Amino acid sequence: YNYLRFILQTWKKMKSLNWLNHYHFKYLFLLTSSPAYGFQQYQIISPCMKSSYSPSYQHIVKSNTELYLKSKKEIEKIFDIEKIHMKDAFGLSEFSSTKCWGIRPLLMRKAFLSYSLALEKKEKIDYLNEEDDINNDNVDIDHSVEGLWPSWNEIMDLATDEDAESRIITHIPNDTSSWRLEIGPFESQELNSLQSLSIDIHDDHADQDTLTSNDESSSLLTDKEEKWTMILNDVDRFYPPLYDFISDRFSFISKWRLDDGQISLSNIGGGIGPHIDDYDVFLIQMSGKRQWDIGKRLISTKEEIEGLVNDLDVRILDFWEDEIENGIVESFILEPGDAIYLPPRVAHSGIALSDGCMTLSIGLRAPSAKEMMTKLTEAVVESFDEGFVKRYTDPELLNSLSGSTLKVNEITKEVKMKGKHLISNAIFQLLDNDLFFDEFFGRIVTESNRARGNYPLSLDEIDDDEIQTDAKLIVELMLSGKCDLYAAEGTAWAYSVVENIRGTSPRCRLFVDGKLWEIDVSDDENHTLGKIIDLVKIAVDESKLSADLF
Secondary structure, eight states: OHHHHHHHHHHHHHHHTTHHHHHOOOOEEEEEEETTTEEEEEEEEOOSSGGGOOHHHHHHHHHHHHHHHHHHHHHHTOOOOEEEEOSSSSOHHHHHHTTOTTTSOEEEETTTHHHHHHHHHHHHHHHHOOHHHHHTSOOOOOGGGTTSSOOHHHHHHHTTOTTSEEEEEEEOTTOGGGOEEEESOOOHHHHHTSOOOOOOOOOSOOSOSSOOTTOTTGGGGGOOSOEEEEEEEOHHHHOHHHHHHHHHHTTTSOGGGEEEEEEEEEOTTOOOOSEEOSSEEEEEEEESOEEEEEEEEEOOHHHHHHTBOTTOSSOOBTTHHHHHHTTOEEEEEEOTTOEEEEOTTEEEEEEESSSSEEEEEEEEOOOOHHHHHHHHHHHHHTOOOHHHHOOOOOTTGGGGOOGGGOOTTOOOHHHHHHHHHHHHHHHHHHHTOHHHHHHHHHHHHHSOOSOOSSOSOOGGGOOOTTSOOOHHHHHHHHHTTSOOEEOOTTOOEEEEEEOOOTTOOOEEEEEETTEEEEEEOOGGGGGGHHHHHHHHHHHHHOSEEOGGGO
16 A cells, blocks of 8 residues: 555656656556455556557456555545535534444534524625625525624624634745734724625525535636735624524533534635634524535644644645545535534635625634643642652662672663552552542533633622622522523533542532532432532532523
């Protein structure tokens, strides 16, 4: 396989340098199959001279090409991209039936159509400021979803907020070295200089799932005008209706797995380049059209790092064109309401095919072993348990003296083994402590990945006489039906139950945004543990607490 890959890459390079016309290379080695050994035999063909072309040569090329693609699919585990047309709004039942979760990408047509239509109406109102005219449109709008998605102008306004996490990525098409990154917040004048919104009405959705060679993006590759994309993270924190949308439509996913709702705005040709995410992600087309090129294999972190374009502020894959030429990239045009699910480590690249292109990206975080080990190291630094302060000892040092033959300065195999045991015993002792690991894991998976400063504020930090800050009184008011309590938008919630570990009393733990609250239940109150768990579960599952829940 590696030999074949080398030959094909060499052939491609020779063609690009026009060497064939100068030196008349006559032979190209292709591999043929052997049932027992795979690619072990060789076939010599002469592809360079037109006079040497023959039916037998064409047959050999066809056979070897098919064999190459089949072997590449088996070795690199190339997958097919599932495609469905949603009968109803996106939900667990139809999504889970595809069996794509964590395995392969899924294209979902019209999964969020009612939301995109509501946003289209909202955009028209903002743009024309003539609501009466909008209401006369013959468009069936689901009023229950109105306002759940922010408009273009609302995202632009958020990008000027110093607490928001915004950035602008620009590039010139077909110039890999032109990618630039600028970090916000931005002044209104800067944003006004970007191309203004163009509202396009798309009544008909694409009939073809897959693009042909004559796709709409081909003309953009020769355009030398600078293209831009503005990205705003944590939008669900600033725009509560979006938080409600994510909590409702993705309620089947643990809250501690939800990272944030990210929205990107692009002018025609805008994008952030071919890249890879470490987490599951849903890409939802809010307005405008975007072409997504999706890889059909998983790419390791090592291959990604080694294949990045050097000296750029953004992570751009340098081998993306090779992936396309090798036939392991599939392209789709997404219209408003369409969506794509991507599992971790799938390369992808999006390019806006219209002005006013808005894409909502819902990322699902998951800690890596490296991240957890880094946090574990911090816990070790603060620990004074015997296993971690214990030092290397060698009480048998003087038992093996043998005169001048003693190699006192050699780090022997036995010494290294003792060092390994010292470390492994200490770590095992820590990880075997269920109380410790429960707290450690609960904190790390709910801790925010975003730059939020002092958010959310605790009641003690609120300096406003008009706001009630007595926690007990607030809960009493809620239970009596005089107020409702809302979860702080964008925060991760989880709970755990730890029962009878090494003689300790059962306890229920609540984790929010990396913080821990714990309720101990003594032995004579075991009958209340179930009720406590039910109450904590309600607090975690619900975004709004009201008296009727209790």
